[in-house]
Amino acid sequence: MTSPSLLVAADLGIGLTCAALALLVAVIKLTRAVAASSRQARVAPYRVPVLSVAAGGDEDDAASATLREVPDRDWGAVRDVVVAMLGKVRGDSARTLVRLLDARGEFERARSALRSRRAIRRARAAYLLGLAGQQRDAGLLLPLLGDRSAEVRLVAARSLGALGDPAAAPAMFGALGLVRGQPGIPIAVAAEALLNFGTGAVQAVIEAMGSADVTLRAAATMVAAEGALSATAPRLRQLLADEPDLDVRISAALALGRVGGADDVARLAALTGAAQPTALRRAAALALGELGHPDAVPILSRLLSDPDIRLAQHSGDALVRVGPPGVRALTEAASGSGPGNPAGRVAAGSLAIARLRKAPLVPTEPVSSR
């Protein structure tokens, strides 16, 4: 074959391949559109009953009865709408939707599907069991924290959080580390789940604070801070003294602000010193505000003139949180605000923001600048 013939053949081949791909894309799109349309048509007669049940207005059980009797050929499409709706409502509405799905055998099917070979089926099943909110399913979901699929592990963690069984807390911390050589679940997901476990998870949180794995310590201090777990205070003080990781120390400082006491003012004040890392100084200032003890007022007042403007602003906001003594100190500082008095400007700014937020104990009239 001559060179021109080869070129023509190649062009033809490329053209045919492109045309085949375009046809394939068109067919796929058309198939999807037809499937979506078919699903909508199947759901349409049942949309009002679904809304009625989800709205909590099915006092006579008529809508639920209609949905319990949906023919199997239509149920798959209707079920997806019911599940979607279940993720958006709570209270009686959610409980009625759960009863409906239970009556249709969806949870039993989901329990079996947790062992499916397909990751998508395991993930869907885990999601549904989380929505169902039955704590007895926590034991079935726990093994999925070590699933070979990262997506399944993530869904299982969220669902366990939704179930709120504190017995799952140690496994949740365990899922933060490497699983089958892959990164564990994200800290934020684990922390959110652990927060849902409430005070029942506090022992696991304290143990994780002593872990050799910095990820576990970071998650534990985040949970201690957000959950205001007062039993973690002694361990937080220890972390502030000997923790090598800056992020963990920052979380520990913030947490101590939530759960600490008067004795912690000096400990947190020391962390606002100029020799400390900037982010830690800022966190310690905020924590002093959270602590709300009047002994923090002189420390925070001094920080109003710190060269780090963010630290100064945090200190102003913290003074508002301390309450009347802090507000008095801010008002005094703001009365001297002017070009040569940065602390006064910061104080005036903090008072103005507090007024916008309608924070209590702040004078309603702005402080006049001199």
Add this chain to the structure above:
Amino acid sequence: MTAEQTRILVADDDRDIRDLVTFKLGQAGFNVQAVDDGTAALAAIEEDPPDLAVLDVIMPGLSGIDVLRKIRDSERMRGVRVILLTARSRDADVDAGFATGADDYIIKPFSPRELLHRVNTALARPRRPSDHQ
């Protein structure tokens, strides 16, 4: 004013939520109009201000907060009561909603029954006065 005469606008880009809120409030006898983005919500409110608007915070076009800000900045629309319905549950988000002038703030997932109570409570309050009042 009877429930039938009370006009409520619902704006949410999630069809399920939009249909559900519309259904619940319609069942209670309110005259409900629904739109699926912030721009359409603002246009509907500008055209004929309703008694109350239930706004999602995160929507295509204008956000619920943007719409609320424009409502409160307009003398004609200022009296519209606004309930924000959103998945954003952090204290700072709630603070921002109220600071912008929301009458109430409901976090998703929500209870439709509670939503109805809150709508009735908001409607029982007097409208915000305009500058001329």
